[in-house]
Amino acid sequence: MPIANPQEKFIHELCLTYDSEHQFLEALQQMNQQASDGELQGMIQAHIDDTQQQIQNLEQVFDQMGQQPQRQTSQAAQGLVADGQTSLQEAQSEAIADTLIAGAQAKVEHFEIACYQGLVTGAQQMGQQEVVNLLNENPQQEQNTAQMIEQSVPQLVQKAMQASS
Ligand SMILES: [Fe+2]
Numbered sequence: 001m002p003i004a005n006p007q008e009k010f011i012h013e014l015c016l017t018y019d020s021e022h023q024f025l026e027a028l029q030q031m032n033q034q035a036s037d038g039e040l041q042g043m044i045q046a047h048i049d050d051t052q053q054q055i056q057n058l059e060q061v062f063d064q065m066g067q068q069p070q071r072q073t074s075q076a077a078q079g080l081v082a083d084g085q086t087s088l089q090e091a092q093s094e095a096i097a098d099t100l101i102a103g104a105q106a107k108v109e110h111f112e113i114a115c116y117q118g119l120v121t122g123a124q125q126m127g128q129q130e131v132v133n134l135l136n137e138n139p140q141q142e143q144n145t146a147q148m149i150e151q152s153v154p155q156l157v158q159k160a161m162q163a164s165s
Pocket residue numbers: 024047051108109112142145
């Protein structure tokens with residue numbers, strides 16, 4: 001679809017983000033079954049709930065913009081998910097798998113933060129305050145998740161080191 005103005009650019013990026021969230025929701029559900037560490041599982045479960053809410057927020061943004069929710073395949077999200085899954089297939093222990101899951105999840109969250117920052121800026125520029133309010137919650141949750149996951153990484157790596165020694 002041609003992108004001729006900032007509004008169309010915003011919708012284009014909204015469709016990509018909407019697709020990304022669906023892809024990541026599926027990946028989270030899969031990783032939840034592959035994770036062994038209880039704390040990691042808890043974080044993934046909490047973020048599954050966040051992500052469902054985020055998808056609803058995006059649907060409200062579409063509504064606010066007078067559009068039907070529409071997914072446009074995000075190749076970036078596909079790549080992030082594929083990288084995570086390919087690495088996990090190589091994991092030789094549960095503890096190593098947990099470190100790979102945490103690393104993959106952290107990358108996803110930072111990608112999502114960048115997507116939302118772009119959307120929030122676009123909505124601000126268009127003077128769509130209602131959309132800004134709807135969007136603001138999502139990057140906040142991504143930030144919190146990224147922070148929690150990153151804080152858990154040293155401990156997960158420690159466990160993997162102990163398991164392999
Ligand atoms: Fe997320």
